[in-house]
Amino acid sequence: MLELSPWTGGLTPEQLARVRGAIAEREFPAGAYVCRRGEPTTAWIGVVDGLVKLNADSASGKTVTLAGIPAGAWFGEGSVLKREPRKYDVITIRESRIAFMPEPTFRWLLDTSIAFNRFLLMQLNERLGQFIGMIEHERLLDPDARVARALASLYDPHLYPVTESRIQISQQEIGYLSGVSRQRVNQALQVLERNGMVRVEYGGITVLDLPGLKRIGS
DNA sequence: GCATTAACAGCCG
DNA sequence: CGGCTGTTAATGC
Numbered sequence: 001m002l003e004l005s006p007w008t009g010g011l012t013p014e015q016l017a018r019v020r021g022a023i024a025e026r027e028f029p030a031g032a033y034v035c036r037r038g039e040p041t042t043a044w045i046g047v048v049d050g051l052v053k054l055n056a057d058s059a060s061g062k063t064v065t066l067a068g069i070p071a072g073a074w075f076g077e078g079s080v081l082k083r084e085p086r087k088y089d090v091i092t093i094r095e096s097r098i099a100f101m102p103e104p105t106f107r108w109l110l111d112t113s114i115a116f117n118r119f120l121l122m123q124l125n126e127r128l129g130q131f132i133g134m135i136e137h138e139r140l141l142d143p144d145a146r147v148a149r150a151l152a153s154l155y156d157p158h159l160y161p162v163t164e165s166r167i168q169i170s171q172q173e174i175g176y177l178s179g180v181s182r183q184r185v186n187q188a189l190q191v192l193e194r195n196g197m198v199r200v201e202y203g204g205i206t207v208l209d210l211p212g213l214k215r216i217g218s
Numbered sequence: 219g220c221a222t223t224a225a226c227a228g229c230c231g
Numbered sequence: 232c233g234g235c236t237g238t239t240a241a242t243g244c
Binding site for chain 3: 203
């Protein structure tokens with residue numbers, strides 16, 4: 001996974017070796033908490049394999065999924081940088097392997113590698129763009145387009161370099177991700193399938209026309 | 219009108 | 232069996 005992560009490209013062999021030695025890896029079953037809101041932030045998090053989501057839940061019990069994060073992605077640098085507790089729950093959508101880079105290692109990279117800083121700048125900027133787009137579209141797009149965008153968001157080439165075309169995710173989770181009911185997700189997926197943009201399968205979907213998905217509603 | 223919740227049967231792993 | 236899917240009916244903005 002490190003080889004596929006763009007930020008390792010600019011590191012010296014010595015830096016990479018130190019990073020490699022510091023990272024710990026853990027396996028989580030589907031539906032498990034990788035970390036919880038309010039916990040102290042001790043690591044930068046990488047999704048080696050699987051799929052996780054960032055959840056915020058309100059006092060009234062409603063829960064919103066802010067982002068789905070596929071394999072290949074590193075996230076959580078915001079809380080590490082600000083030395084603040086985790087702001088959201090991180091939950092696995094399916095069985096996942098998660099890597100943890102300890103905060104001291106993260107800070108050491110920050111202090112010693114310009115390439116690493118450049119990567120973080122790119123990543124933060126990319127995310128900013130994605131979230132601004134979400135807010136902009138949330139109220140403007142119909143549910144079909146929202147579902148399409150939620151799926152397409154898992155394929156941002158800068159943030160997620162290696163997402164495979166088949167995503168194992170339930171329609172319920174797509175609902176959380178797009179802010180639409182499960183039944184409406186089902187309806188939207190059938191429309192997208194008729195248009196040849198996705199193939200709907202049991203417990204997952206295959207994206208056939210990514211540019212098409214991104215185009216919907218824009 | 220359109221989306222949401224609720225409920226249910228059928229299917230898959 | 233438990234989870235997911237596809238439908239329908241009732242309810243709400």
